[in-house]
Amino acid sequence: MxxxxxxxxxxxxxxxxxxxxxxxxxxxxxxxxxxxxxxGANGAGKSTVLKCVSGLLPALRDSVRLFGKPVGGLPPNELVAQGLALVPEGRRLFGAMSVRENLEMGAYLCEGKSVIEEGVAYCLTLFPDLKAKLDVPAGSLSGGQQQMVAVARALMAKPRILLLDEPTIGLAPAVVDQIANVVREVCKNGVDVLLVEQNAEIALGVADIAYVLESGAVVAHAPAKELASNDEVRKAYMGL
Ligand SMILES: Nc1ncnc2c1ncn2[C@@H]1O[C@H](COP(=O)(O)OP(=O)(O)OP(=O)(O)O)[C@@H](O)[C@H]1O
Ligand SMILES: [Mg+2]
Structure with missing residues (x-):
């Protein structure tokens, strides 16, 4: 490539x-x-974009290329096999299952116990707070820890691109910072990221490039730093 x-x-x-x-x-x-x-604001279509890219909602024409190849119509599991992982809106963990079991579910396409163990170990370096929680039900964790599990579970599939749907919504500032740092870290480790956020301040601080979606259409795109200093964007999305 x-x-x-x-x-x-x-x-x-x-x-x-x-x-x-x-x-x-x-x-x-x-x-x-x-x-x-x-x-983009509530209802702009951000999650819909991620659903189309990850095969959960059909696009009305063949519009998505992954690693240079058209992938329109492929089911979600096939896209995971090709290296795409989604952290969905609302996390969708298996609450009654342990954190470790949730992580293992993310690696269902990976073969071998040692590969899975390596994956878990990597996730624990990203989210050390989960170390003490591996054997407790995911549903008993705090919101922030559950979001960490959701991100870690997606990484267990060893993706080359990670899609995140509002991973920081409702979380305490310290956890938001931790998630933001992990996004940068995984990108450094070779996983490209498409991050959907209503929280423009965080998103523009983390991203290289930003797109603004309004009513189902992109109305602006630019380097994130540039958008962060754009007065209209600051007024509309950062409350400044
Ligand atoms: N399952 C659905 N059935 C019908 N309409 C839907 C469905 N999901 C979303 N929509 C509509 O599609 C539009 C885009 O919704 P979408 O969920 O993609 O927005 P969003 O940008 O992710 O919003 P939010 O920030 O609130 O998550 C909205 O008008 C929404 O009401
Ligand atoms: Mg959404």
Missing amino acids: STDTATLEIVDLYASYGAVPALHGVNIRVMRGQVVTLI
């Missing part, structure tokens, strides 16, 4: 829920080594 091949390319993505359109020609690109963020 040449270095200028996009990890993820979304070209002219249209999607609808029944007869109700949700996305109107969205274009987003994630290149190797990048954290890209997609910010």
